[in-house]
Amino acid sequence: MKETPENNASNRPVPENFFDEQFHQILKKTVETEHWSIPGTKNVESIFPVPEGYWLKMEEQVRQKVNSPSLPLLIPSFRFKLASATVTFLLLIFAGWWVMTPKLETENWKAQLEKIPQEDLIAFVDYQNRDVQEYTEKLASKSLQEQDLPLTLPKMNETDIEEALEDIQPNDLTDNFDIN
Amino acid sequence: MHSDDREIIENFRNEATKNKAFNLLIRKYQKRVYWLIRKMVIDHDDANDVSQEVFVRVWYHLEEFRQESGLFTWIYRIATNECLAFLRKKKRRFFIPIHDVEGELSHKINEGNHFTGDEIQKKLQLAILKLPEKQRLVFNMKYFEEITYEEMSEILGTSVGALKASYHHAVQKIQADVTLEERF
Numbered sequence: 001m002k003e004t005p006e007n008n009a010s011n012r013p014v015p016e017n018f019f020d021e022q023f024h025q026i027l028k029k030t031v032e033t034e035h036w037s038i039p040g041t042k043n044v045e046s047i048f049p050v051p052e053g054y055w056l057k058m059e060e061q062v063r064q065k066v067n068s069p070s071l072p073l074l075i076p077s078f079r080f081k082l083a084s085a086t087v088t089f090l091l092l093i094f095a096g097w098w099v100m101t102p103k104l105e106t107e108n109w110k111a112q113l114e115k116i117p118q119e120d121l122i123a124f125v126d127y128q129n130r131d132v133q134e135y136t137e138k139l140a141s142k143s144l145q146e147q148d149l150p151l152t153l154p155k156m157n158e159t160d161i162e163e164a165l166e167d168i169q170p171n172d173l174t175d176n177f178d179i180n
Numbered sequence: 181m182h183s184d185d186r187e188i189i190e191n192f193r194n195e196a197t198k199n200k201a202f203n204l205l206i207r208k209y210q211k212r213v214y215w216l217i218r219k220m221v222i223d224h225d226d227a228n229d230v231s232q233e234v235f236v237r238v239w240y241h242l243e244e245f246r247q248e249s250g251l252f253t254w255i256y257r258i259a260t261n262e263c264l265a266f267l268r269k270k271k272r273r274f275f276i277p278i279h280d281v282e283g284e285l286s287h288k289i290n291e292g293n294h295f296t297g298d299e300i301q302k303k304l305q306l307a308i309l310k311l312p313e314k315q316r317l318v319f320n321m322k323y324f325e326e327i328t329y330e331e332m333s334e335i336l337g338t339s340v341g342a343l344k345a346s347y348h349h350a351v352q353k354i355q356a357d358v359t360l361e362e363r364f
Contacts, residue, residue, distance in 0.1 A: 029348075033347065033348045033351045033352075036351050036355070037323065038300060038304055038358070040298075040300065040301070041297075041300060041301050041304045042323070042324060044215065044219060044324045045215060046296075046297070047295055047296055047297030047301050047305070048218050048219075048222075048224070048294065048295060048296075049224070049293075049294070049295075049296050050214075050224060051224070054228075055210060055211065058206075058210055058214070058228060058231065058232065059203065059206050059207065059210065061232055062206055062232050062235040062236065062239075063199075063202075063203070063206075065232060065236050066202070066235075066236055066239040066240075
């Protein structure tokens with residue numbers, strides 16, 4: 001096998017006490033770090049000014065706070081409870097809206113359906129469910145006067161009409177009938 | 181735990197002596213707590229707010245204190261948590277990245293209202309501000325307050341080895357920073 005620098009390095013014998021020396025170096029460095037300091041910088045209290053009479057004032061302020069806690073300083077558990085109560089309340093409103101909205105729409109929808117004459121409604125669903133191609137062809141073969149009367153076309157049977165009525169969407173009604 | 185700390189806790193748990201015990205506790209620890217926080221937040225008003233919040237928390241939770249650690253260690257743990265939370269909140273509030281908060285703190289040191297040290301003290305403080313928050317905390321505790329690694333480990337919930345490494349790296353960065361500045 002050809003010798004590479006790595007092989008050379010791994011074959012080189014480790015000097016006696018190598019690990020002891022390494023350990024000693026690390027220890028020395030750590031100890032040096034431990035005692036490292038820039039002269040005259042240890043007394044931090046002299047370099048950050050504090051207003052006169054501050055310590056007594058602070059004591060007084062803390063005492064006031066614990067005796068009459070204001071809202072922002074109330075215990076965190078209370079703040080947490082307040083936040084969770086707000087979130088729960090909002091969630092309940094959203095859930096209520098989410099559950100009720102489709103119901104309201106359905107009720108409104110049923111009321112709208114009742115306003116439309118049954119005959120027109122059946123004609124409409126009949127028109128909606130007819131094969132477009134077939135319907136267009138039939139229309140094309142009729143005179144212009146006949147074209148606005150979908151009722152003249154063959155009617156669907158009752159089951160088909162019931163199914164089709166179930167499929168009607170609110171938009172279909174508002175787009176096609178004059179209802180509020 | 182020191183006997184006077186034990187006495188403070190016992191008196192605090194008694195309704196009749198609660199206020200007196202709390203006053204003693206504030207008097208005993210207010211300076212140490214304040215200075216730990218002041219070195220981190222630089223501004224006096226901020227340090228005052230955070231320190232007061234620490235003691236308000238102590239008031240509400242001292243009865244739950246199980247005395248598994250010393251009272252000082254427990255209070256310091258609250259103080260370090262409050263301090264780091266304050267700095268995080270400051271960052272979030274203004275939506276500014278980390279260096280900008282440090283920039284703001286450096287500015288406070290440079291403008292002189294919050295700092296009256298000489299040139300070398302200023303250089304050291306500015307170099308400390310460049311450290312990551314937790315490393316800054318470790319450095320301050322070890323360098324200025326000479327808290328033992330074992331005690332620091334209890335306060336910060338970090339292993340002694342990790343704290344030693346953290347301090348070692350902090351010193352090296354500060355040394356490099358101060359030396360580099362001196363060269364230019």
